[in-house]
Amino acid sequence: MVFLEINDLQIFLKVAECSSISKAAEELGYVQPNVSERVKKLEEELGVPLFIRNNRGVEILPAGEIVQNYGKKLISLIEEMKGKVQSEIEIYNIGTTQSIAKNYLEKKFAENDTICSLYVESNSTLKKLLENNEIDMVITYHLFNVHSIKKVHQMKENIILLKSIHKKDINLQTETFFVSRDNSCPFRQHTLQYIQDNALLNSQVVEIDSLNIILAMVSSQKGIAFLPESSLDDRFEIISDSAPKAIDINFYVRNDSSKSIPNFLIS
Template structure:
């Protein structure tokens, strides 16, 4: 097996499509298909099941993807150790748009002061997509709230986030039941669900619901008097537009977990990041056992 063939295989597996992988890599589709066929012939097994929507990994394909991620990871680490000026370590993390709005930049600001040779990339998406990307090796770790696939992932760190109810400047908190609920369009968004739960708990009378795809749109909607919403307290403190919005801190807090994929070998950059989380007292979180013996 050649490393370049594994690189192509990894792209097809992650994108679940030969054509999309070819487009991303800048190759013609027949060449990608031939590389995959050569791998399958060499190994004597099928790596993908073809369907109308693209391809999905077979059981053998999943095994190869796991080893492929390890091989590529070790190659990248070797290059960064041999020539750190040319080859920098990388750390790819994911979080929802709201979680990544304030906390994550604050965290990396501190982390990168200690680890200047690590390039950090943060992908924002909905919870389901982030777990899928973590599973395929596109991400090294993800910040999530709530249930996750415990057979594949493990929690290595958690923190609690205070939340606030925001409302238009001239509205009265005791009359919030007359307000429209401004929420994220993602049905799994924890802040959306907290807003809906708040309305139910406070006996709102069939409140109207207005959905937006971005945190900035939600803030602007509340600012313009369209309704109320629940957001992280840190977001409220960091936005200038919040000065013209009323904020009321709620008694409960949201638990945010940092999860990683269960595997024998973790990237060195991820190990450094987890160690940073667990020993940085300014982050005020809870850490879980993490075996560094194999790292």
Template sequence: MEFKDLEIFQLVAEKGTITEAAKDLKYVQSNITSRIRKLEDELNTPLFNRHRRGMSLTPEGKKLLTYSKKIIALTEEMKQAVQSNGEPSGKLEIGTVETVIHLPKILSSYVKKYKDVDLSVFTGVTSTLVEEVLHHKLDGAFITESDLHPDLVAHEVFQEELVLISDNRVSSLDELVEEPILCFSKGCGYRARLAEWYRDQDISPKKIMEFGTLETILRSTTMGLGIAFVPKSEVTQMEKNGLIRFHQVPEQYSKIKTVFIRRADTSLTPTIEKFIETIESSKKENLFSK
């Protein structure tokens, strides 16, 4: 089994067709097809279901994909560790929840200093980002603090205060709990905290509406569509401008930490090590407002 066969297999699994994989690799389709068949012959099992819409993984193919991702990630890590001259370089893929207001400060400081790093940033909810770090899809991620998986290490970044916001019509708690909740999808740490408060108050939300971006949630709140539980630092100016109203929630629900997570068993390459150092330096230099 050749390493390139695993790379080809993984790309076909991601793209769903031989045609798309061939375009990405700049190979002829017959070459891709023969490499996949060779891999299936070596493993003595079909890896893909072939159908008119393309190709989907068999149960055995799904198992191989799990190992393939680990092998490819470990190989890339090995290259960085062996070839590195101590300076960060290569790809760095970072995930983040949508509401990390201080993230641009960290990224700007890092990218300006380490120009040989190809940095990519992906957004998602906390639970999804945790899974992607655990499965080697991301090198690390900024998430809201939660029960930490034993295979992960967390570096504290900063603490946020969450605040419940509404348009100016809503003034009392009774009115508040009648409003729809505007939030991210399940797995969001802020949503989980608000759900905990509702549960402890023995309140059932009347309606939950999910959105993909913070901007949409905030604009919908100002238009009276519902209420939202968001970092105070994100909406202080909106409150000063009279666009929204703050509603305080007890500290046990409103105080939340943002942490940066990575796998505990991966080598701390210069690329990721310097990224963590940048986070720590930013904290010491008081770049984060409280």
């Protein structure tokens, strides 16, 4: 049985590339006798000469060409294997907004063993973080039109108008509508459009920069809010006066990203 050391194979490939033991030793940072010894060891292990030594250096033999061909494939496979293994143990960095973190990722994280790092920021900040390679993925309702970024997945979400299950009487002319201060938030945009279309007052809109507090305020009958359908639980019910509106949840990565996307994120 032949036992090949990866380091010996890499030294052999460098000698074959340089057609010179001395030049290969220089590029590898080894002393020349060490390189000669490793090549000789490989030849002894295989039982055939791989090079002819001459005044100009070395000339590869047919057996050496076979080793060179398979050696390159083997080194490539080893590097691929290393990349796969490292991507499995590397923490995947995700950037998203409050509503997606709460209504989509919270459950995903709880049901899976994969550890991910989470950034909750505005869409403009998320785009910069992804462009600067500080995070691996952005999950957002927003559309990014940037050459260095690509969309890898998309799913649908409905915007619905929620009230407390205990709130019986709804008068849209006097109700308080809770929204985020983020101007790019689709739920804020939809709320403001709804206010305009139904001749309601801007003074009915109250800004709160916390989804959890908005949910708590709606649950305690302090007002109503347009929110993702995934927010609906036994504390709330849908106000039927407003038809659901479908929006996209978009998943973006950098074009040059080499990290494997955790399956649970897009399954």
